[in-house]
Amino acid sequence: MTYKLAELSGPAVAQNLTDTSIVVIPTGAIEHHGAHLPLITDALIASSVAEEAVVEGRSQGLDLWLLPTLTYTKSDEHAWAPGTMWLSAETLWSTLIDLGRSIATTPARKVVFVNGHGGNTALLGVANRELRRQFGLATFSMPAGLAQAAPEELGFGIHAGYAETSVVAHLRPDLVSMDLAERNVPEPMADLKYIGFNGYPVSFGWTSDDFGPSGVIGDPTGATPEAGKSLFTESVHRAVAALTEISAFTTRRADPPASEAGS
Amino acid sequence: MTYKLAELSGPAVAQNLTDTSIVVIPTGAIEHHGAHLPLITDALIASSVAEEAVVEGRSQGLDLWLLPTLTYTKSDEHAWAPGTMWLSAETLWSTLIDLGRSIATTPARKVVFVNGHGGNTALLGVANRELRRQFGLATFSMPAGLAQAAPEELGFGIHAGYAETSVVAHLRPDLVSMDLAERNVPEPMADLKYIGFNGYPVSFGWTSDDFGPSGVIGDPTGATPEAGKSLFTESVHRAVAALTEISAFTTRRADPPASEAGS
Amino acid sequence: MTYKLAELSGPAVAQNLTDTSIVVIPTGAIEHHGAHLPLITDALIASSVAEEAVVEGRSQGLDLWLLPTLTYTKSDEHAWAPGTMWLSAETLWSTLIDLGRSIATTPARKVVFVNGHGGNTALLGVANRELRRQFGLATFSMPAGLAQAAPEELGFGIHAGYAETSVVAHLRPDLVSMDLAERNVPEPMADLKYIGFNGYPVSFGWTSDDFGPSGVIGDPTGATPEAGKSLFTESVHRAVAALTEISAFTTRRADPPASEAGS
Amino acid sequence: MTYKLAELSGPAVAQNLTDTSIVVIPTGAIEHHGAHLPLITDALIASSVAEEAVVEGRSQGLDLWLLPTLTYTKSDEHAWAPGTMWLSAETLWSTLIDLGRSIATTPARKVVFVNGHGGNTALLGVANRELRRQFGLATFSMPAGLAQAAPEELGFGIHAGYAETSVVAHLRPDLVSMDLAERNVPEPMADLKYIGFNGYPVSFGWTSDDFGPSGVIGDPTGATPEAGKSLFTESVHRAVAALTEISAFTTRRADPPASEAGS
Amino acid sequence: MTYKLAELSGPAVAQNLTDTSIVVIPTGAIEHHGAHLPLITDALIASSVAEEAVVEGRSQGLDLWLLPTLTYTKSDEHAWAPGTMWLSAETLWSTLIDLGRSIATTPARKVVFVNGHGGNTALLGVANRELRRQFGLATFSMPAGLAQAAPEELGFGIHAGYAETSVVAHLRPDLVSMDLAERNVPEPMADLKYIGFNGYPVSFGWTSDDFGPSGVIGDPTGATPEAGKSLFTESVHRAVAALTEISAFTTRRADPPASEAGS
Amino acid sequence: MTYKLAELSGPAVAQNLTDTSIVVIPTGAIEHHGAHLPLITDALIASSVAEEAVVEGRSQGLDLWLLPTLTYTKSDEHAWAPGTMWLSAETLWSTLIDLGRSIATTPARKVVFVNGHGGNTALLGVANRELRRQFGLATFSMPAGLAQAAPEELGFGIHAGYAETSVVAHLRPDLVSMDLAERNVPEPMADLKYIGFNGYPVSFGWTSDDFGPSGVIGDPTGATPEAGKSLFTESVHRAVAALTEISAFTTRRADPPASEAGS
DSSP states (O other): OOSBGGGSOHHHHHHHOOTTOEEEEEEOOBOOOTTTSOTTHHHHHHHHHHHHHHHHHHHTTOOEEEOOOBOSOOOGGGTTSTTOBOOOHHHHHHHHHHHHHHHTTSSOOEEEEEEOOGGGHHHHHHHHHHHHHHHOOEEEEEESSOOOOOGGGTTOOOBSSHHHHHHHHHHOGGGOOGGGOOOBOOGGGGGOSSBOSSSSSBEEOOOGGGGOTTOOBBOGGGOOHHHHHHHHHHHHHHHHHHHHHHHHOOOSSOOOOGGGOOO | OOSBGGGSOHHHHHHHOOTTOEEEEEEOOBOOOTTTSOTTHHHHHHHHHHHHHHHHHHHTTOOEEEOOOBOSOOOGGGTTSTTOBOOOHHHHHHHHHHHHHHHTTSSOOEEEEEEOOGGGHHHHHHHHHHHHHHHOOEEEEEESSOOOOOGGGTTOOOBSSHHHHHHHHHHOGGGOOGGGOOOBOOGGGGGOSSBOSSSSSBEEOOOGGGGOTTOOBBOGGGOOHHHHHHHHHHHHHHHHHHHHHHHHOOOSSOOOOTTTOOO | OOSBGGGSOHHHHHHHOOTTOEEEEEEOOBOOOTTTSOTTHHHHHHHHHHHHHHHHHHHTTOOEEEOOOBOSOOOGGGTTSTTOBOOOHHHHHHHHHHHHHHHTTSSOOEEEEEEOOGGGHHHHHHHHHHHHHHHOOEEEEEESSOOOOOGGGTTOOOBSSHHHHHHHHHHOGGGOOGGGOOOBOOGGGGGOSSBOSSSSSBEEOOOGGGGOTTOOBBOGGGOOHHHHHHHHHHHHHHHHHHHHHHHHOOOSSOOOOGGGOOO | OOSBGGGSOHHHHHHHOOTTOEEEEEEOOBOOOTTTSOTTHHHHHHHHHHHHHHHHHHHTTOOEEEOOOBOSOOOGGGTTSTTOBOOOHHHHHHHHHHHHHHHTTSSOOEEEEEEOOGGGHHHHHHHHHHHHHHHOOEEEEEESSOOOOOGGGTTOOOBSSHHHHHHHHHHOGGGOOGGGOOOBOOGGGGGOSSBOSSSSSBEEOOOGGGGOTTOOBBOGGGOOHHHHHHHHHHHHHHHHHHHHHHHHOOOSSOOOOGGGOOO | OOSBGGGSOHHHHHHHOOTTOEEEEEEOOBOOOTTTSOTTHHHHHHHHHHHHHHHHHHHTTOOEEEOOOBOSOOOGGGTTSTTOBOOOHHHHHHHHHHHHHHHTTSSOOEEEEEEOOGGGHHHHHHHHHHHHHHHOOEEEEEESSOOOOOGGGTTOOOBSSHHHHHHHHHHOGGGOOGGGOOOBOOGGGGGOSSBOSSSSSBEEOOOGGGGOTTOOBBOGGGOOHHHHHHHHHHHHHHHHHHHHHHHHOOOSSOOOOGGGOOO | OOSBGGGSOHHHHHHHOOTTOEEEEEEOOBOOOTTTSOTTHHHHHHHHHHHHHHHHHHHTTOOEEEOOOBOSOOOGGGTTSTTOBOOOHHHHHHHHHHHHHHHTTSSOOEEEEEEOOGGGHHHHHHHHHHHHHHHOOEEEEEESSOOOOOGGGTTOOOBSSHHHHHHHHHHOGGGOOGGGOOOBOOGGGGGOSSBOSSSSSBEEOOOGGGGOTTOOBBOGGGOOHHHHHHHHHHHHHHHHHHHHHHHHOOOSSOOOOGGGOOO
16 A cells, blocks of 8 residues: 555545644755755655655565655745745744644644754644644654765855765755855854754754855765765655654653644 | 656756746545545546646657645545545645645746646635645646546546546556445436536536435446546546647736736 | 524524524625636626525525625736735635634534635635635535636636626626627646646646736627526526535534634 | 615726725624624624615715625624624734735725624724735724623623614614513622723733623613614714715825725 | 743743733834934833733732734834834734744734834734634734923924933933934925824825934924823823723623634 | 833934944743743743843943843743743744844944744744845854753753753742652653754654653653753853953945834
8 A cells, every 4th residue: 555645545644644644845945055056955855765764664564655745845944045935934934834624634643844944843833732732643754865975165165065965965866066066164153052953952044054155054066876875765764763653652741633633 | 757746856856847847736635535446546647647747748849747646635526535635625625725825936937736626616616716826836726637428427437437437447446445445426417407416507516425325426337448448548648738739828917927826 | 584694693693693694705806807707706796696596596595695795806917907905815815714703603504605716616615625624614615606618718717707797797787898898718728638717737826917918808799688597597506506515514523612612 | 866886887887886986895703692682783783884874875976885794804802692693803904904805806895894793893903904004905993883782881881782773673673582682781890990891901811701690791781772772863864974975085196096906 | 920921931821820820022113213312212212111010910919911022013114214123014024924823823812012112003903803703813902102292392202302301311311312302393284184094084204204204203303301201101001091991891702712713 | 322222312322323333132922831930931931042142242342232122922832831922933024024124224233133942943044034125134143042052852852951050049039849840851852863952963853742641741850940040140150251252243245224224
């Protein structure tokens, strides 16, 4: 049987899903990723990791169901760059609420967003809680890719840098123009102790042109398909491990059955 | 060069698109299509027709660029059926506005929605005007599939009937369960002169369970892959012809260049 | 007894309406109609046709109740022209939802929008479904006027052309300045096979200044009060016939009684 | 020439209105007014007073233009009563913003809401400021009717009481059922010093069923057409006097010309 | 025990509040108040009056609970002046709804807004009704300060004038710069019979720069701490008297218990 | 001179702030914190840390200005508990946008949210970017308190646990009921490798009743005022250090001057 939820019929959803089922939704982006990577980068990575993880997880007995990727998401930090196709925070929020409402009518009680675009992370976090409160779903989100960076990136390989470029070079080498890859690292930030992109105590509001016109934050110049293959494989393994943990996860408050959920 | 806009880089969008470029966006749905068809039916048909039409149109010299399918759309008429993943009218509206705003920052001035789900048609019509007024884009929408019906459908083969079932049987035979196909035609409506689904003077508000629990409106029982192939081919031809006309279309009011567009 | 719902008292609404009652709401517009017609044109035609049809329909035994005209509606295609008083799509949408919610608390289960402004048609279609889904009402919309056109209009007499001008010349001759009437027909569109205003496969987004500064789309120069009288009479007859059909219309899903309706 | 703005053509609006022009919009309601008065009461009174005042004011040289009545407004305090057709606060707010935006594109710089429904008063006050800030319009609102009450009303003749009943008995005697008129006065409130309907320091939130099931707040039993005629005449005189003052009103900040207004 | 609701624990709220409890919320503003008064003026006065009144009222046996001040509110009339920190009408509206929803889950059934900013008055009035209708709360709003004016103000001491300046000079003399106080009275308005700020039949839309650049409407030059002390004391007395009346206030419709309230 | 921005007059804001000024806004919450802590806990900690940090930072030459605390924020995870006064995500979002718009009209170009409530963190992150994109402000957010936990908390002292209880015991010992403090640690989560509250790859949606009825997540039983004093002091030091870094922070894209900012 297919692992793609949308390839089932409506009645088959009602019959085949149960309260152990986990719905997996990749969330990507269509946004500026420098001159060397395609706009589709984040959607490509999220879709590929999620699909592989669902296939592998099912082979290990997890009750996983893949939904189509949310391709267009909140790329407001790249709104200045032609080609970026972005939803406002309000629109992505409404989309996530609507999906949660819809999923809550199936027997499944768990939803996981496998997210390929950092600009969605915070809003997904807010939505996770809203979907739990409004619809009683158990909700989760996780990054599709790994944050691993090249040393030249000084920890700032967050967008179109070594890791993303390598993974795309592995998945779709035809879409990468390494001759156009250029390093763009906000070096002065390396000296900062409080302000940073992730894991720092101070979060800051930025758009990608804050760091120059290239649309890159990181150093893609050393990226290779081999590194990409390795990163991709690790990402999938991590995702499967996380889905395994999600499958067993429960809290003291029982999730309501589908018949009582909904708004 | 790729015909998929999102496979370009941001700078490549700025370089390769011009004011003759036409952006094509398939709009599908994930919704109940009876027991014999997959939820993905409308998205599948819209994506397939649009992609074929873009490829064929480009081979004829049209400057066409395909964007990823809007998979989740306004399936409120099937909201009652588990498996339907639907956006509210407000959410789809916001999504369309956001996409228009984004496209208006590229050199392209024309957008075409190739729509696989009848429940989107009216809202796409409203959005066409809004995107023109707000962003100066020339906007168009058209059905992906053909309305051709089997005689047994009495003109009501609008959802999961002969045409859709045949086309899916052609495109993805593995997703069709002909043994579960059953005829569900609102026969009393055949006598009506004013009220009807399309092309009648009186439009009416319906949800698919108004016509029984099957989620079908039409008669899929006679559907064949051969008929599907023929319908699909015709749909693509019509789409290419329409895109050719769209390419030459202009009005007295000049479309503003990208630099002046936007809100 | 009055046929105007709002001339009843509240308790009289509860006593006199039943589940066979049909609430009729004319929807007009206050918008630019060229130099020869008043802004009120669409509201005038919708109000007049709807009122006549309600009177005539009641004389034939239909249980019809007229509500006041929604005078201000979605005239965004004429927003550029001073004098146009327009609601955004969002505002008209909210208004229709609010009216549906209100009507659902009366015993009546059917609502018909008799629409004088083409710019409302698509949004009324979307709202018909929303009111059915949210409130269980049976909802309908129909054009107030006839689309009949003069040959010189090449099928494009959609705004301030022969038909509308004739009908206003019949209803309110004092408001028509035939000396200012001028033909404005988008002739190049006559050769198009796919793109068109109504009944064509490709819908397009337009504002009325796309076709020049006159605010007319059609040819009003041959309009006469006699033609208007005939068109008006036919429109009323068609509306009565449609209301008769609506009165008998039912689907398999029973409409819920008022006590269970509402959000 | 007509005094009804919507009876002008678009070009005639641009030619005939100037920055001395005042646009007058009656705001009514369709809401429960007890068993003896029609739902249309407030819309009837607002429309009648505004129209008479415009006619009389123009005869005295004021540059007044009447727009069609906003018939459906914010009757949330009567939402419990079938027959009440009410807009939410949000919807009326959006409607007022949209109208302000539209009027700001005409040469007129002043707008007056002549309001027949107390439930709109506060929101109109909020909107007056918003329209001034957003569009630079000079905005005003005033009650259509007089607050004059019968002694038996203890000052509480605010809804369907002596004054409103008398005026409707004057304007449309066919719509009044005096045999169903009954006194419903919240007598305990007469002893209150701080809490009250209007002019008291403490405003309170009420719905009309807080005062019993009749939907009346006041004492209509002594109403007469003669009193109504007198009240109506006085209302019109007051409205004309107020419009005269509005016509001369200015502040230190110059109103921007139409070409600079708008958002 | 504390009189500050937020100093209780959650369980203590459930134990200590009953259906006789009254929740008091001061509503202030951070907005331009001329060169002589601080932005915090309205929030300061509202907080001080409300707190004193709660303390005094409790000493007289009233079951009063103070919530933290809504400091940022709808100061759109001063949006032009740097330093004004204002919420839009929509945002304040949503905030009030959210607070009402929250309060409705406690045992308390009455809420009083003690308002220090005139620009909130109308919207609070609209919200009072909405909270009553949606959540069944008994809702009240009242001005924190007294409208008493100096004769030189001609009745226009509504913003940063004699009364407000005196009260701040009493409460926080360090924040008043009497050397910068200047009279700014819209003298021409003194002759008007219909148009005025409060208690006049015609309400008008104004922003504070309509009356010149000073941001003052009134005459603060004669303000003294002594007058402020007296005004403050009177304000508190009036508030306590009003709260006493509110405590005894009831309507025929019983307020629903907490368990049934909420949306 | 005061360090409280709202104690300045409007003109003083324009004179005393410059593009080096940093506006500091504490964000708290009024929400269930177990039986032993007051609802005001988060607002108290955020206000206290922010105020101390502003005072200390100014003494070190930083150009800091404190605005009043946003007391009511997004406590949806405690919405089930009476006493929680929460804004929806949409309302807090609108509030943050409105504040950003207001601040952008002052000379200051930097804004820092010092946040006492974890439930706001993600939305503040989303808003930081929105305020930068829309208004050109440099925006920052940071936790007010330290995450330091007691060993018994197994890393889960995130709400009303050791750290928060200690700090409140230091700041307001009168508001802490140590006899009601009880440990509530989601022990099974300690074994999880992927799913966790902070710093884990998988984020999950939870409401506080998921972990039992106590409203505590952590172990407050060992909390002491001394530990609270130490934690508080460290928090202030960290905040000052972070503000120092923020003061020097810049990106390649220059922040626009106030005159060009705003929407």
